Amino acid sequence: MNQKQQVGEKAASFIENNMTVGLGTGSTASYMVEALAKRVKEENLTIECVATSIATFNLAKSLGLNIKELSEVDEIDLTIDGADEVSPEFQGIKGGGAAHLFEKIVAVRSKKNIWIVDDSKLVDQLGAFPLPVEVVQFGSDYLYDYFAEKDYHPAFRLDETGEKLLTDSGNYVIDLALEKIENPQALAEELKAMVGVVEHGLFIDIVDQVIVGSSSGEVEIQSK
Numbered sequence: 001m002n003q004k005q006q007v008g009e010k011a012a013s014f015i016e017n018n019m020t021v022g023l024g025t026g027s028t029a030s031y032m033v034e035a036l037a038k039r040v041k042e043e044n045l046t047i048e049c050v051a052t053s054i055a056t057f058n059l060a061k062s063l064g065l066n067i068k069e070l071s072e073v074d075e076i077d078l079t080i081d082g083a084d085e086v087s088p089e090f091q092g093i094k095g096g097g098a099a100h101l102f103e104k105i106v107a108v109r110s111k112k113n114i115w116i117v118d119d120s121k122l123v124d125q126l127g128a129f130p131l132p133v134e135v136v137q138f139g140s141d142y143l144y145d146y147f148a149e150k151d152y153h154p155a156f157r158l159d160e161t162g163e164k165l166l167t168d169s170g171n172y173v174i175d176l177a178l179e180k181i182e183n184p185q186a187l188a189e190e191l192k193a194m195v196g197v198v199e200h201g202l203f204i205d206i207v208d209q210v211i212v213g214s215s216s217g218e219v220e221i222q223s224k
Ligand code: 5RP
Pocket: 024, 025, 026, 027, 028, 029, 081, 082, 083, 084, 093, 094, 095, 096, 097, 098, 099, 100, 103
């Protein structure tokens, strides 16, 4: 079993009957969704889910999970999601799957957030993974130029046909190849204040626990 599957299954074991669960996006989160669907069937659990992307919504639905729109649930007990980088301070970069806008909306409405990662995602300092910034299409070239002037090394994310990738909300993603982010909080505030930026992939003070898989097969649970 690979590390992503291991941590996905471990995280699914934390879900309790009658919970409302936020389902993350990406390959690791997909393992968790599959493991949850299996548990729901085998243990006859009553679980309500909300998804963080159209892809996860479709996966959960296809597996028979009780999937709701965000507006249909009162509160989310637990959200389990992947991440692209996690620092020792439990700050992270997300959005490798371009789903960070919905992922953050669900995360901030959740009583508890768990990330599931393999140990390659643990870093001393954030920034080696390009930071995704979701921007509205209108005026996005100006944002790109601004990022270039600031030496943020921007690149529009492209889809498999070579066109600018569209998020689930119909926006573009500009990835910033920053190498090192000295002050994630300050950068998060700078990006958030820019007109045309919808959301960035810095997740600050959001996650409560990180489940880490390693090649030895051990799974470690790190708590804030
Ligand atoms: C999607 C995300 C994913 O959670 C992140 O990219 C990790 O993905 P994977 O589990 O496939 O490595 O943030 O927007």
